[in-house]
Amino acid sequence: MQPGPIVPLDPAHYDLVVDPPEFGDGAAADLAALDPEDQVQVDALNTATGLAATPVDQLLGTGLDDAAAALDYEDAQTAAEPPDTSQDELDVIAATITDAYVEIPGEAWEEQPLPFSTGSFIPSAPTEPPPTPQIPPLPPGVPQPQTPEWPPPPWVCLTNMTHPGQPFIKGDLWQITVKGNIHRIVSMSGTQNGVAFAPVDLGTTRDDGYFLLQGHMMRTELGTWTEEWFVAGQKCWPGTITFTVTES
Secondary structure, X not given: OOOOXXXXXXXXXXXXXXXXXXXXXXXXXXXXXXXHHHHHHHHHHHHHHHHHOOOHHHHHOOOOHHHHHHHHHHHHXXXXXXXXXXXXXXXXXXXXXXXXXHHXXXXXXXXXXXXXXXXXXXXXXXXXXXXXXXXXXXXXXOOOOOOOOOOOOOEEEEEEOOOOOOOEEOOOEEEEEEEOXXXXXXXXXXXXXXXXXXXXXXXXXXXXXXXEEEEEOOHHHOEEEEEEEEEOOEXXXXXXXXXXXXXX
């Protein structure tokens, strides 16, 4: 396909006047009939239109070379480093933490935590004497150093032999271990379900200072117990033993 001939446009054949001559007279009459406030808006619009058609250098009253040079100079300057605000931020954080502590009521602080309790207190003292440390021989005439015993005698330990470390249930085998001076009377007093009973002599410590007693928790032992054990009238460490015996 070949393009057709290009016909030039002859302005003489076209009427390029958009508005008839009487349009200007009508517009002038409309402007004359405007309210004063509307006339102010028209004047402002005409002024803005005139400013938009005015070259910039004429509006400034001078050439733009000086302004362009000033802008180039500012762009060439190195930006100032921002100040180090890390210390200020740390100070703000420290002040915030301090304010938070001040807002904490006094009753929320606890100087010493309360002891953990599971309802039964069973001391974990050893049931057998601890091994004697091996001390190298000393020269003749030098006394052997004495190693203090812990727990200090007299002491007592109640053990659940059927379920070690667990509260007692009916049928469990229990064992009382007491350590004190040799050949001394062992006694016990306490309460069962709040009812006190008088001290009872239960036996005598052996040649090694130990006293052992075993038995099963029967139906008659159900409830809450407190016991205090003595060797020759001296109260055993750690003091009062508290435990419970349940059906299951």
